[in-house]
Structure formats: C-alpha cells, structure tokens
Amino acid sequence: DVKVTQSSRYLVKRTGEKVFLECVQDMDHENMFWYRQDPGLGLRLIYFSYDVKMKEKGDIPEGYSVSREKKERFSLILESASTNQTSMYLCASSFPGLVENEQFFGPGTRLTVL
Amino acid sequence: AQKITQTQPGMFVQEKEAVTLDCTYDTSDPSYGLFWYKQPSSGEMIFLIYQGSYDQQNATEGRYSLNFQKARKSANLVISASQLGDSAMYFCAMRRGSNYQLIWGAGTKLIIKP
Numbered sequence: 001d002v003k004v005t006q007s008s009r010y011l012v013k014r015t016g017e018k019v020f021l022e023c024v025q026d027m028d029h030e031n032m033f034w035y036r037q038d039p040g041l042g043l044r045l046i047y048f049s050y051d052v053k054m055k056e057k058g059d060i061p062e063g064y065s066v067s068r069e070k071k072e073r074f075s076l077i078l079e080s081a082s083t084n085q086t087s088m089y090l091c092a093s094s095f096p097g098l099v100e101n102e103q104f105f106g107p108g109t110r111l112t113v114l
Numbered sequence: 115a116q117k118i119t120q121t122q123p124g125m126f127v128q129e130k131e132a133v134t135l136d137c138t139y140d141t142s143d144p145s146y147g148l149f150w151y152k153q154p155s156s157g158e159m160i161f162l163i164y165q166g167s168y169d170q171q172n173a174t175e176g177r178y179s180l181n182f183q184k185a186r187k188s189a190n191l192v193i194s195a196s197q198l199g200d201s202a203m204y205f206c207a208m209r210r211g212s213n214y215q216l217i218w219g220a221g222t223k224l225i226i227k228p
Binding site for chain 2: 040050
C-alpha cells in the first residue's frame with residue numbers, strides 16, 4: 001500500500017516563526033503536492049513537484065516555499081508564519097505516466113498560528 | 115477559467131437509500147478528467163472513482179458510480195445502498211488537461227442517518 005506520512009498531525013506556532021511541514025512517501029512517486037484545505041474552499045494547490053529539485057507554483061504560493069532534495073520527501077516552508085496561514089495542510093503524491101492516476105494523501109497537519 | 119462547483123454544502127440521507135452528490139465543472143479543454151474523493155472525520159482523503167472526458171461509459175467502482183453528462187458538464191457521484199460509514203466529506207476534482215494538477219470543489223458533507 002502507498003503510504004504518505006506527514007511529520008505532525010497538529011502544530012501550534014507563533015506569528016513570525018519559520019515553520020517546516022514535512023511529507024514522506026514510500027512508493028517512489030515522482031509527483032508530490034502540497035495543498036491547504038479551508039472550509040467552503042475545498043483544497044487549493046500551493047506547490048507541485050514533478051521531480052527532485054523541480055517545483056511549480058500552484059494557485060496560492062504566496063508566503064510559502066518548498067524543498068525537494070530527495071524523491072521521497074517534500075517539505076513546505078512558511079518563511080514567516082501569519083495568522084491567515086492557520087489551516088489544514090495536506091500532502092499528496094502520485095505516479096506519473098497516466099493522468100488518471102489518483103493522488104494519494106497523507107493524514108494532514110492542522111496548523112494554528114497564534 | 116476552469117472551475118468545479120458542488121452546490122450541496124450538506125446532505126442528510128437515510129441508511130440504505132441511494133445518494134446523488136452533485137458536481138458541475140467548467141473547462142474549455144477537450145481533454146480532462148474528473149475525480150471523486152471521500153474525506154472521513156479522520157482527515158485522510160480517499161480516492162473513489164475517476165472518469166475521463168473521452169470515456170464512453172460511466173465509471174463504476176462497487177457501490178460508487180459516476181453519472182457523467184458531458185453536454186451538461188456534470189459528473190455526479192451516485193452511492194447505492196448507503197451505509198453509516200459513508201458519512202464523510204465528498205470532494206469532486208478536475209484534472210487540468212494533460213497536467214497532473216487538480217482543481218477542487220468546495221465539498222459536500224454527507225451524513226447517513228440510521
């Protein structure tokens with residue numbers, strides 16, 4: 001079974017802190033994604049990576065950056081956390097080659113910025 | 115612009131009844147795909163079913179089927195013989211052309227009553 005893990009289920013940070021959210025997948029997927037999920041808005045793509053060191057901005061990249069130094073690990077970085085970044089963050093991965101290949105998700109990290 | 119609309123924020127359904135969750139989409143791309151995911155209260159997104167724009171037949175997976183009406187740009191999820199375990203958030207998502215990225219609807223919260 002594909003397994004996508006995220007470093008924390010719950011995280012509380014202070015405004016201005018640098019925050020790292022880690023995601024690891026164990027199925028050798030090339031594609032990895034970071035989303036944020038807010039009530040009434042569904043999932044919005046923050047960043048997408050299709051290979052090591054490769055990344056593309058999603059719909060809402062402002063205030064975020066990402067790092068992919070190894071194929072299995074995709075990190076989301078909040079350079080200076082703000083209260084409007086309080087949200088649920090979901091990581092996903094998928095195997096390329098067929099566009100109907102589904103994305104596999106981690107359990108999510110609920111981040112609160114005070 | 116590409117868009118996914120789920121007009122039902124919430125639904126209550128009696129156990130064992132069939133359920134239809136609505137999804138309409140907007141795209142000018144001739145090649146696209148539609149996904150449905152389930153998110154239980156535990157938070158993890160679970161892939162349910164996929165329909166490609168060129169697929170001739172409606173997709174089915176066990177108790178899940180997709181009522182795909184291309185001319186109306188709708189891709190409704192039908193759950194037959196609902197169960198208590200079907201209570202969850204349900205999201206419709208659309209693949210953007212040949213890209214691996216998805217855009218998501220706001221979701222429908224389904225509650226199955228015993």
